[in-house]
Amino acid sequence: SVLDxxxxxxxxxxxxxxxxxxxxxxxxxxxxxxxxVVEQCLSQLSKLGKPFKYIVTCIIMQxxxxxxxxxxxxxxxxxxxxxxxxxxxxxxxxxIVSVFGLAI
Amino acid sequence: xxxxYVYTKKRSEFGRQCNFSDRPAELHVDILPDPSLxxxxxxxxxxxxxxxxxxxxxxxxxxxxxxxYETCGINHVEGGWPKDINPxxxxxxxxxxxxxxxxENYVNTxxxxxxxxxxxxxxxxxxxxxxxxxxxxxxxxxxxxxxSAKTINVFRDPNEVKRTATSLSWHPDGSRKLxxxxxxxxxxxxxxxxxxxxxxxxxxxxxxxxxxxxPVSPLVCLEYNSKDSHILVGGSYNGQIxxxxxxxxxxxxxxxxxxxxxxxxxxxxxxxxxxxxxxxFSASTDGQVLWWDIRKMSEPTERLVLDPTKEGKLENALxxxxxxxxTTMPTKFMVGTEQGLVVSCNRKAKTPAExxxxxxxxxxxxxxxxxxxxxxxxNFLTVADWTARxxxxxxxxxxxxxxxxxxxxxxxxxxxxxxxxxxxTVKMDGTLDVWDFLFKQNDPTLSLKVCDEALYSxxxxxxxxFLACGSQLGTTTLLEISSGLCTLQKNEKALAAMMFERETKxxxxxxxxxxxxxxxxxxxxxxxKEDEAKEGEGEESSEELVARIEKEFYEMIETEMKNxxxxxxxxxELDKVRNGDG
Numbered sequence: 001s002v003l004d005x006x007x008x009x010x011x012x013x014x015x016x017x018x019x020x021x022x023x024x025x026x027x028x029x030x031x032x033x034x035x036x037v038v039e040q041c042l043s044q045l046s047k048l049g050k051p052f053k054y055i056v057t058c059i060i061m062q063x064x065x066x067x068x069x070x071x072x073x074x075x076x077x078x079x080x081x082x083x084x085x086x087x088x089x090x091x092x093x094x095x096i097v098s099v100f101g102l103a104i
Numbered sequence: 105x106x107x108x109y110v111y112t113k114k115r116s117e118f119g120r121q122c123n124f125s126d127r128p129a130e131l132h133v134d135i136l137p138d139p140s141l142x143x144x145x146x147x148x149x150x151x152x153x154x155x156x157x158x159x160x161x162x163x164x165x166x167x168x169x170x171x172x173y174e175t176c177g178i179n180h181v182e183g184g185w186p187k188d189i190n191p192x193x194x195x196x197x198x199x200x201x202x203x204x205x206x207x208e209n210y211v212n213t214x215x216x217x218x219x220x221x222x223x224x225x226x227x228x229x230x231x232x233x234x235x236x237x238x239x240x241x242x243x244x245x246x247x248x249x250x251x252s253a254k255t256i257n258v259f260r261d262p263n264e265v266k267r268t269a270t271s272l273s274w275h276p277d278g279s280r281k282l283x284x285x286x287x288x289x290x291x292x293x294x295x296x297x298x299x300x301x302x303x304x305x306x307x308x309x310x311x312x313x314x315x316x317x318x319p320v321s322p323l324v325c326l327e328y329n330s331k332d333s334h335i336l337v338g339g340s341y342n343g344q345i346x347x348x349x350x351x352x353x354x355x356x357x358x359x360x361x362x363x364x365x366x367x368x369x370x371x372x373x374x375x376x377x378x379x380x381x382x383x384x385f386s387a388s389t390d391g392q393v394l395w396w397d398i399r400k401m402s403e404p405t406e407r408l409v410l411d412p413t414k415e416g417k418l419e420n421a422l423x424x425x426x427x428x429x430x431t432t433m434p435t436k437f438m439v440g441t442e443q444g445l446v447v448s449c450n451r452k453a454k455t456p457a458e459x460x461x462x463x464x465x466x467x468x469x470x471x472x473x474x475x476x477x478x479x480x481x482x483n484f485l486t487v488a489d490w491t492a493r494x495x496x497x498x499x500x501x502x503x504x505x506x507x508x509x510x511x512x513x514x515x516x517x518x519x520x521x522x523x524x525x526x527x528x529t530v531k532m533d534g535t536l537d538v539w540d541f542l543f544k545q546n547d548p549t550l551s552l553k554v555c556d557e558a559l560y561s562x563x564x565x566x567x568x569x570f571l572a573c574g575s576q577l578g579t580t581t582l583l584e585i586s587s588g589l590c591t592l593q594k595n596e597k598a599l600a601a602m603m604f605e606r607e608t609k610x611x612x613x614x615x616x617x618x619x620x621x622x623x624x625x626x627x628x629x630x631x632x633k634e635d636e637a638k639e640g641e642g643e644e645s646s647e648e649l650v651a652r653i654e655k656e657f658y659e660m661i662e663t664e665m666k667n668x669x670x671x672x673x674x675x676x677e678l679d680k681v682r683n684g685d686g
Contacts, residue, residue, distance in 0.1 A: 049109070
């Protein structure tokens with residue numbers, strides 16, 4: 001299952017590209033964008049049809065010289081659960097999507 | 105977002121133990137700060153941020169319905185006391201009251217009356233029976249009153265030797281003054297001591313004229329300038345034209361030179377509509393129509409000879425006796441001639457031949473009055489010989505409407521400026537006729553004998569209510585006509601328009617038929633001439649024809665006289681009966 005996650009990073013990049021690709025950062029639309037990204041990813045995941053609980057988070061940050069560090073730590077069953085983080089950027093913003101999958 | 109996932113799980117796997125293990129923190133994203141990117145952005149300085157910390161409130165306006173208060177009183181008059189009681193005397197009234205109160209029926213009647221009275225009072229307070237309903241609709245009541253006219257004032261010629269009042273002109277602003285031209289039109293009746301003066305009367309003061317105008321020769325016609333009410337122009341008996349300024353006195357300001365004026369009395373002058381307001385034109389029986397400008401009276405600006413053969417020869421010219429000009433149609437004008445023809449002319453034509461457009465024939469004598477209907481300018485009124493006729497511009501052969509032949513000849517007439525179907529005529533026997541052809545067509549609506557001598561001129565004021573007529577002995581009478589004759593009735597314009605159209609159509613059809621018949625006659629007569637020559641049987645010769653016509657004419661006159669004799673006898677008998685009774 002962890003292997004599956006890694007391969008699915010492609011899926012997420014496509015989803016993000018579809019949601020916000022080609023746009024410049026606009027504060028008024030960021031809310032809408034994060035919602036779209038998360039929804040797209042989640043719908044793609046549920047299409048896989050695996051018995052997993054999913055958690056998807058999305059961060060969109062404007063490229064204006066600031067730095068960003070995120071980390072996470074988990075207490076789970078390593079054999080059955082896993083996570084994946086995808087980083088996407090264009091000229092004006094960064095988009096970081098993290099997906100956690102927990103076996104039922 | 106609706107995502108549904110259905111999964112299956114083996115029963116044996118329920119409640120499976122979870123093997124927890126701790127995964128240490130993992131750095132997911134590490135983006136280093138890059139100040140160069142900040143160069144893409146500009147600081148916004150200053151930032152306007154409106155902040156308000158108040159309670160949200162709403163605003164409403166309410167206004168109650170207005171109640172109007174009115175105080176009313178009741179007028180209570182004391183009365184009803186019997187004859188022997190004096191209401192002023194306290195004792196008597198008290199005694200009477202006590203007596204009545206002791207009466208058996210007193211209480212019952214009071215009770216009954218009380219309830220009635222209460223009802224009436226309540227009604228009175230509830231409904232105002234004098235309230236005007238339908239106030240907005242101004243219903244013009246059709247007056248059933250008889251048309252009538254009454255004399256307001258009479259202005260007599262102050263001179264010993266009386267002259268005829270040949271022309272009248274109302275003052276243009278408010279019509280408070282009337283200018284009257286006096287002259288004697290009878291051939292060789294002018295005596296040495298006859299004065300040449302004409303007068304301007306103030307209608308309030310019939311005793312003395314307000315101003316005298318002293319021309320060189322008596323004035324036959326006189327007109328106020330509608331643009332400048334101080335200027336009057338007059339045409340005189342010797343053919344000259346003069347103009348006056350009332351501010352400058354009784355002498356004319358300037359006169360036209362004798363060489364360039366008319367050769368006969370100037371019968372009509374009309375002011376033209378121009379930017380300067382100083383142009384007018386005049387007509388005279390010498391056959392010319394001349395245009396003048398006040399500023400240069402030495403010579404006319406234009407000349408037209410009324411030659412129906414269109415050659416401009418004075419010998420053939422028709423004498424002009426009246427003019428017509430309507431300011432709404434400034435290029436056209438009409439001239440009424442002594443010979444009974446109305447000539448319609450175009451002012452803007454290049455050659456004199458083209459100036460005369462057409463003629464209308466039908467009258468037997470000089471056309472004394474000529475006027476277009478102020479509401480329907482295509483139709484005009486002519487007054488001549490013993491009839492008044494209404495014409496349509498399109499029909500040249502005959503008039504579309506005409507009055508019967510009167511016993512006295514008509515001398516002047518005009519349309520009412522407020523009602524399209526009303527016009528006035530005056531006759532040589534001193535009567536004024538008011539015609540309303542929507543009401544009655546055979547007879548005048550109102551016929552009034554103004555004076556014993558002949559009436560020569562009539563003019564209506566612009567409000568249509570007052571009119572002045574001038575007589576042979578110089579007496580000008582100012583009359584007021586009843587309101588029914590000078591208020592526009594409902595639909596009158598439409599009805600008059602329909603009537604004119606109908607009559608015009610009728611005349612057109614008749615004209616067409618006549619033409620057809622004439623053509624037939626001509627072809628037939630050509631044939632019959634050949635037959636006659638062969639047979640030699642002639643119809644009545646011309647002398648026999650004349651004798652027959654004479655006999656018929658005399659017979660007609662005799663029957664007319666007999667009828668009149670019968671009428672007079674009847675009148676006498678009626679008078680006897682009346683006197684016998686009284």
